[in-house]
Amino acid sequence: MGIDLRIAGGEVVLPGGRRQADVLVEDGKIAGIVSPGLELSDVGRTVDASGKLVLPGMVDPHVHTREPGFTHKEDITTTGLAAAAGGVTTIFGMPNLKPPTSSAKLLDEVFELYAAKSVVDYNHNPAATDPDEIAPMVERGIRAFKIFMVVDTGRTYPHPAGTGMHNHGDLLRTMDLIAPTGLPFMIHPHDQALMDYIEGEILARGDNTPQGYAQAYAARQGVIWDTACDVLIRLSEASDCHVHLMHMQTPRSIEAVRRAKARGIKITCEVNHWALFLGTWDLVERLGPYVLSYWVPDENREAIWKGLNDGTIDMLSSDHAPHTREEKEVGWEKMWSAHTGTPGIQYQLPLIVEAAVHEGKLSLERAVELCASVPAHTFGLGEVKGALEVGLDADVAILDADRAWTISNDADLSRCGWTPYDGRDIRVAVDRTFLRGTEIYADGVVTGVPGGGRMATAPAVATAA
Numbered sequence: 146m147g148i149d150l151r152i153a154g155g156e157v158v159l160p161g162g163r164r165q166a167d168v169l170v171e172d173g174k175i176a177g178i179v180s181p182g183l184e185l186s187d188v189g190r191t192v193d194a195s196g197k198l199v200l201p202g203m204v205d206p207h208v209h210t211r212e213p214g215f216t217h218k219e220d221i222t223t224t225g226l227a228a229a230a231g232g233v234t235t236i237f238g239m240p241n242l243k244p245p246t247s248s249a250k251l252l253d254e255v256f257e258l259y260a261a262k263s264v265v266d267y268n269h270n271p272a273a274t275d276p277d278e279i280a281p282m283v284e285r286g287i288r289a290f291k292i293f294m295v296v297d298t299g300r301t302y303p304h305p306a307g308t309g310m311h312n313h314g315d316l317l318r319t320m321d322l323i324a325p326t327g328l329p330f331m332i333h334p335h336d337q338a339l340m341d342y343i344e345g346e347i348l349a350r351g352d353n354t355p356q357g358y359a360q361a362y363a364a365r366q367g368v369i370w371d372t373a374c375d376v377l378i379r380l381s382e383a384s385d386c387h388v389h390l391m392h393m394q395t396p397r398s399i400e401a402v403r404r405a406k407a408r409g410i411k412i413t414c415e416v417n418h419w420a421l422f423l424g425t426w427d428l429v430e431r432l433g434p435y436v437l438s439y440w441v442p443d444e445n446r447e448a449i450w451k452g453l454n455d456g457t458i459d460m461l462s463s464d465h466a467p468h469t470r471e472e473k474e475v476g477w478e479k480m481w482s483a484h485t486g487t488p489g490i491q492y493q494l495p496l497i498v499e500a501a502v503h504e505g506k507l508s509l510e511r512a513v514e515l516c517a518s519v520p521a522h523t524f525g526l527g528e529v530k531g532a533l534e535v536g537l538d539a540d541v542a543i544l545d546a547d548r549a550w551t552i553s554n555d556a557d558l559s560r561c562g563w564t565p566y567d568g569r570d571i572r573v574a575v576d577r578t579f580l581r582g583t584e585i586y587a588d589g590v591v592t593g594v595p596g597g598g599r600m601a602t603a604p605a606v607a608t609a610a
């Protein structure tokens with residue numbers, strides 16, 4: 146039979162549920178899921194996974210690699226190191242780079258960088274700001290487009306010109322162009338006019354603190370988010386374009402998605418690690434700029450867990466968003482000048498598995514759907530990635546769900562060198578990560594190499610190219 150790798154004795158999370166099984170790998174693909182102890186001759190390497198969880202590698206469609214243009218924060222290789230250590234085997238990069246990825250030529254250049262530097266498999270979500278570039282970018286094998294409904298006032302990052310679009314006519318025109326491609330249109334919801342009014346009032350009081358910033362975005366039960374989500378859902382219905390809402394964080398917008406799905410509107414959405422595990426008020430007070438992203442009040446979090454469990458929220462993505470300490474420190478005095486967003490790709494999978502196994506927030510099977518199979522299917526990779534299924538890529542994460550450890554800046558692999566989770570005790574650890582059957586992380590050491598990652602796209606696209 147010629148099996149290259151046998152992952153033996155673990156509790157394997159399969160599409161139909163979990164059971165004790167061995168995973169067999171041949172030529173980078175899953176060749177079999179067999180009973181433990183089954184006699185096999187000609188097995189290359191056997192990895193003992195007894196007492197461990199064996200999961201598909203995470204497919205993370207929302208990752209800020211910062212390359213090109215902002216490699217003082219992070220680059221494609223350092224993103225991949227943190228990903229491998231976090232059980233993430235596929236990443237989709239985002240377009241808020243310098244230059245912003247908004248043309249086929251720039252997309253080609255970014256893909257060249259990934260090919261040379263990525264430790265994990267990859268794709269890239271370009272900005273859909275230039276109508277003439279949409280078709281040529283689709284031909285390159287992308288799996289989604291991205292737009293921010295944000296134009297930052299008074300700072301240059303993380304929402305630079307070239308990736309923003311908040312005029313409703315422009316949004317509908319762009320959806321009309323993307324709809325025939327069948328690709329999801331990822332949108333960061335935001336109502337710029339409401340933001341200008343609400344933040345203007347807070348800044349006029351002289352409040353430029355992390356607390357003021359946190360309250361601005363969460364003001365009036367999240368009206369800035371909810372209004373934008375309502376508009377996007379209506380435009381999705383009007384254009385028949387698949388819209389993917391990012392950064393879900395309010396009860397009303399989750400309810401709006403629930404209703405939209407019931408009516409058959411092509412809406413999917415995601416939640417990011419910080420909405421579940423950071424951004425409580427005590428952390429806003431203690432860590433200020435380092436946890437903002439956004440403040441998510443506790444009552445919102447209950448709605449988010451409910452949405453994750455009932456399928457309204459489709460997936461978890463990291464929104465891994467590294468910035469330097471200097472870019473954060475300024476926020477203590479002038480939060481509106483700080484770069485917002487938080488790194489997290491290294492910890493999201495252990496944190497959600499901990500929430501499943503130790504806290505009963507969701508089932509382990511649902512956690513795996515949220516992190517792997519649903520993103521793979523939603524972005525057209527279901528025939529290659531996202532599940533432990535014969536014929537798919539052998540992307541595997543082995544987790545120890547019974548190992549107490551403490552997250553620390555010292556072991557953080559992101560170039561930014563800090564994590565908002567520093568000092569947090571956790572009971573789940575990633576033991577090993579395999580990418581297409583090759584071990585890329587084991588026992589605290591990344592063994593994957595720059596250039597080891599390949600472009601992840603749909604098989605039909607790959608054949609056409």
Ligand SMILES: [Zn+2]
Binds near residue numbers: 207466
């Ligand atoms: Zn993001």
